Amino acid sequence: MTQKTSIPKGTRDFSPLEMAKRNYIFDTIKEVYALYGFQQIETPALETLQTLMGKYGDEGDKLLFKVLNSGDYMSKLTDEELQERNSLRLASRLCEKGLRYDLTVPFARYVVMHLDELQLPFKRYQIQPVWRADRPQKGRYREFYQCDADVVGSNSLLNEVELMQIVDTVFTRFKIRVLIKINNRKILSGIAEVIGEADKIVDITVAIDKLDKIGIDNVNAELRAVGISERAIEKLQPIILLEGTNREKLSTIAEVLASSETGLKGVEETRYIFNMLEKAGLNNEIQLDLTLARGLNYYTGAIFEVKALDTPMGSITGGGRYDDLTGIFGMPGLSGVGISFGADRIYDVLNTLDLYPKESVKGTKLLFINFGEKETEYCMPIVDAARKEGISTEIYPDKVKMKKQMSYANAKNIPFVVLAGDNEIAENKVTLKDMKTGEQQILTVQDMIRKILE
Amino acid sequence: MTQKTSIPKGTRDFSPLEMAKRNYIFDTIKEVYALYGFQQIETPALETLQTLMGKYGDEGDKLLFKVLNSGDYMSKLTDEELQERNSLRLASRLCEKGLRYDLTVPFARYVVMHLDELQLPFKRYQIQPVWRADRPQKGRYREFYQCDADVVGSNSLLNEVELMQIVDTVFTRFKIRVLIKINNRKILSGIAEVIGEADKIVDITVAIDKLDKIGIDNVNAELRAVGISERAIEKLQPIILLEGTNREKLSTIAEVLASSETGLKGVEETRYIFNMLEKAGLNNEIQLDLTLARGLNYYTGAIFEVKALDTPMGSITGGGRYDDLTGIFGMPGLSGVGISFGADRIYDVLNTLDLYPKESVKGTKLLFINFGEKETEYCMPIVDAARKEGISTEIYPDKVKMKKQMSYANAKNIPFVVLAGDNEIAENKVTLKDMKTGEQQILTVQDMIRKILE
Numbered sequence: 001m002t003q004k005t006s007i008p009k010g011t012r013d014f015s016p017l018e019m020a021k022r023n024y025i026f027d028t029i030k031e032v033y034a035l036y037g038f039q040q041i042e043t044p045a046l047e048t049l050q051t052l053m054g055k056y057g058d059e060g061d062k063l064l065f066k067v068l069n070s071g072d073y074m075s076k077l078t079d080e081e082l083q084e085r086n087s088l089r090l091a092s093r094l095c096e097k098g099l100r101y102d103l104t105v106p107f108a109r110y111v112v113m114h115l116d117e118l119q120l121p122f123k124r125y126q127i128q129p130v131w132r133a134d135r136p137q138k139g140r141y142r143e144f145y146q147c148d149a150d151v152v153g154s155n156s157l158l159n160e161v162e163l164m165q166i167v168d169t170v171f172t173r174f175k176i177r178v179l180i181k182i183n184n185r186k187i188l189s190g191i192a193e194v195i196g197e198a199d200k201i202v203d204i205t206v207a208i209d210k211l212d213k214i215g216i217d218n219v220n221a222e223l224r225a226v227g228i229s230e231r232a233i234e235k236l237q238p239i240i241l242l243e244g245t246n247r248e249k250l251s252t253i254a255e256v257l258a259s260s261e262t263g264l265k266g267v268e269e270t271r272y273i274f275n276m277l278e279k280a281g282l283n284n285e286i287q288l289d290l291t292l293a294r295g296l297n298y299y300t301g302a303i304f305e306v307k308a309l310d311t312p313m314g315s316i317t318g319g320g321r322y323d324d325l326t327g328i329f330g331m332p333g334l335s336g337v338g339i340s341f342g343a344d345r346i347y348d349v350l351n352t353l354d355l356y357p358k359e360s361v362k363g364t365k366l367l368f369i370n371f372g373e374k375e376t377e378y379c380m381p382i383v384d385a386a387r388k389e390g391i392s393t394e395i396y397p398d399k400v401k402m403k404k405q406m407s408y409a410n411a412k413n414i415p416f417v418v419l420a421g422d423n424e425i426a427e428n429k430v431t432l433k434d435m436k437t438g439e440q441q442i443l444t445v446q447d448m449i450r451k452i453l454e
Numbered sequence: 455m456t457q458k459t460s461i462p463k464g465t466r467d468f469s470p471l472e473m474a475k476r477n478y479i480f481d482t483i484k485e486v487y488a489l490y491g492f493q494q495i496e497t498p499a500l501e502t503l504q505t506l507m508g509k510y511g512d513e514g515d516k517l518l519f520k521v522l523n524s525g526d527y528m529s530k531l532t533d534e535e536l537q538e539r540n541s542l543r544l545a546s547r548l549c550e551k552g553l554r555y556d557l558t559v560p561f562a563r564y565v566v567m568h569l570d571e572l573q574l575p576f577k578r579y580q581i582q583p584v585w586r587a588d589r590p591q592k593g594r595y596r597e598f599y600q601c602d603a604d605v606v607g608s609n610s611l612l613n614e615v616e617l618m619q620i621v622d623t624v625f626t627r628f629k630i631r632v633l634i635k636i637n638n639r640k641i642l643s644g645i646a647e648v649i650g651e652a653d654k655i656v657d658i659t660v661a662i663d664k665l666d667k668i669g670i671d672n673v674n675a676e677l678r679a680v681g682i683s684e685r686a687i688e689k690l691q692p693i694i695l696l697e698g699t700n701r702e703k704l705s706t707i708a709e710v711l712a713s714s715e716t717g718l719k720g721v722e723e724t725r726y727i728f729n730m731l732e733k734a735g736l737n738n739e740i741q742l743d744l745t746l747a748r749g750l751n752y753y754t755g756a757i758f759e760v761k762a763l764d765t766p767m768g769s770i771t772g773g774g775r776y777d778d779l780t781g782i783f784g785m786p787g788l789s790g791v792g793i794s795f796g797a798d799r800i801y802d803v804l805n806t807l808d809l810y811p812k813e814s815v816k817g818t819k820l821l822f823i824n825f826g827e828k829e830t831e832y833c834m835p836i837v838d839a840a841r842k843e844g845i846s847t848e849i850y851p852d853k854v855k856m857k858k859q860m861s862y863a864n865a866k867n868i869p870f871v872v873l874a875g876d877n878e879i880a881e882n883k884v885t886l887k888d889m890k891t892g893e894q895q896i897l898t899v900q901d902m903i904r905k906i907l908e
Contacts, residue, residue: 013568121851279834370610376612376730
């Protein structure tokens with residue numbers, strides 16, 4: 001029974017080289033999270049649809065992967081339900097579980113279910129795949145990893161400060177030069193308020209968000225199109241086109257927002273963050289960007305986004321403050337702030353800029369050529385000795401032509417090869433070949449190990 | 455909208471402490487796999503049902519989690535299909551994807567799809583969750599991790615030898631004393647052959663497999679019940695009750711199996727494995743156990759299983775040789791041999807025997823008490839300096855009562871706390887409190903770091 005083999009569209013296999021690079025990314029992020037006292041959790045891939053549905057809007061509900069109930073699910077449907085053939089409505093009768101869509105909703109569910117074991121503030125990180133039935137396209141997958149860190153149960157802005165330090169540390173370790181953009185939802189609300197269009201806050205930020213791409217004239221046209229008054233648009237100009245240092249920008253904004261309590265609160269928050277970051281000292285620039293909007297319906301305070309400076313690529317990290325993480329699960333008033341590193345995009349940036357350290361993609365270091373049973377018996381304890389020294393070592397399993405074994409070593413980029421035949425056995429030594437230089441030496445086992453560890 | 459929160463039955467959340475322990479297990483296994491030249495791959499959680507169906511028997515097909523198609527799946531069903539209400543048959547019309555059931559079938563699929571990029575023999579390891587719609591019970595989950603290593607494309611018995619060395623190394627690192635049991639499918643076939651019951655090989659091994667649990671008399675009764683002749687049962691007795699060293703057992707078996715070519719091949723293979731392992735030297739005992747059967751329809755050569763010696767627990771690792779991994783995907787003749795560590799059971803054994811190293815569950819090492827904005831400003835560069843030395847450090851984000859901050863440190867088992875108020879700022883020092891001894895010292899930043907790193 002022969003079958004055509006394939007994998008579902010939008011999913012990927014990861015080869016050993018890809019895995020090594022991905023592990024380098026995840027390990028670096030994990031290490032930094034841990035350095036800041038964040039603790040790892042994992043939640044199941046499967047969540048109840050009750051947990052998942054209604055959290056990501058109508059569009060999100062459609063993009064959830066739903067898992068068919070086991071057993072005789074068909075017998076539970078009425079004739080009417082079947083005749084109606086309403087796929088969307090039937091889904092919730094055929095399925096009670098789904099694959100997680102992000103890590104935030106499962107985290108909120110986790111906090112509610114485990115609150116009595118948790119020490120608040122709870123600093124958790126989570127690196128796991130998520131699934132979305134999106135139309136697959138270049139750079140967009142149906143199964144992909146998210147790398148989130150969130151602090152829940154603390155209103156302190158020090159959390160925002162630390163998340164910015166984490167971003168700075170992670171990208172410094174990756175050697176990716178970045179610009180960190182920060183804004184505050186309260187400033188945006190204040191702006192809408194003082195120009196007299198408080199109820200159009202979403203329209204305004206959607207338009208402003210496009211400044212980089214479409215320019216000021218088109219932004220203004222779009223503002224007009226959604227019904228913002230000419231007076232309000234005029235008032236918006238100095239805000240949209242704001243220039244200068246972060247300190248200068250904040251001063252200007254504070255003047256504009258003088259009549260808005262919310263707006264001034266946003267300015268004050270942002271000032272605190274900049275001030276503390278100055279004390280800590282960042283390697284990368286952080287910039288107040290009033291055109292930064294990000295999912296407004298969700299965030300309530302600081303919002304941030306990270307761009308790579310040396311290669312064109314969308315946002316590679318983002319996050320912000322949300323004031324009611326667990327309200328949907330019946331526990332209101334628990335504030336959170338979080339970031340999410342975009343692993344797939346960081347992967348591409350590291351590839352484009354050729355920034356993977358050699359050490360991160362290393363594999364087997366030493367291969368023993370197989371000359372037959374007697375020679376293998378001789379080599380066994382030597383192989384063992386090399387491994388005891390931490391040297392990743394293989395012995396070619398089959399006695400095949402030397403050429404084939406050597407091409408295996410080359411294909412796997414193995415830097416050292418041991419040859420041990422009658423002569424070496426008689427002398428109780430091995431011949432070590434350096435695959436880069438081609439140089440061969442007859443050595444004792446100790447000297448061989450020393451040379452490889454050099 | 456308040457909702458009751460729960461997770462699907464048979465799934466689990468992993469807390470920070472559980473994650474630390476699980477990471478210790480996975481990291482140890484990964485490190486040893488890499489030491490032996492195995493390379494990591496990952497495959498998607500979602501596979502096509504074409505890949506998954508028919509690989510695990512009828513029972514397995516039922517236990518696959520199937521994912522409902524997106525879009526208007528109902529419009530594609532005929533009236534007849536709906537009226538029939540056949541849940542099993544409709545599943546393959548409603549779904550074209552499923553969650554992987556193990557790591558072996560996805561690996562076989564991977565090998566076939568990526569053969570032209572692979573260097574054979576291909577030594578791969580894979581640590582990922584799998585899903586089974588089994589009835590959940592103690593120790594059996596619907597979502598659990600497997601940790602597999604397989605070598606494909608080599609018939610050499612050196613692969614079996616290396617897998618035994620890997621098992622030995624892993625459990626030595628865990629400090630779990632184990633007994634490695636080994637058998638060979640060809641020996642079992644030979645036995646069935648020489649007692650004249652070749653076609654009853656499955657029944658025989660199923661019965662023999664129970665010797666430990668039900669004793670020799672009940673095994674014989676079961677053999678009778680499945681129609682094995684008295685003469686054959688008599689012939690089986692010395693084999694079932696075989697005692698002595700591995701060498702002695704093999705000699706006896708070789709005599710019994712003198713007329714079976716297959717049987718003698720199995721003896722020869724097992725001798726080779728024991729001989730090479732003697733050269734390499736194992737820390738744990740390896741024992742020939744003719745009552746070891748394991749999924750016979752699958753394996754074709756050596757089979758092995760690992761038991762913990764110091765606590766009662768089923769098999770904690772197992773594996774074997776299978777001669778046709780990829781035949782089902784149209785590529786016959788590719789032999790493989792593999793092992794799988796049972797992470798959940800190893801987790802329990804390490805817990806029961808209290809063998810987790812302290813280092814593996816360590817979290818934050820240093821907490822700065824928050825006395826307010828001015829003090830925080832003073833602390834920021836000191837916190838940064840500690841982190842630069844690799845010390846996992848937190849600063850309590852909110853200015854709350856000292857007692858609350860201290861109880862946070864206690865709850866998180868943080869060993870050192872820094873207090874820095876007016877006095878310390880004036881002296882440009884910090885007070886370091888050792889939470890274990892209660893001792894407090896006023897130190898320079900350098901001395902503080904030195905003391906923590908001691």
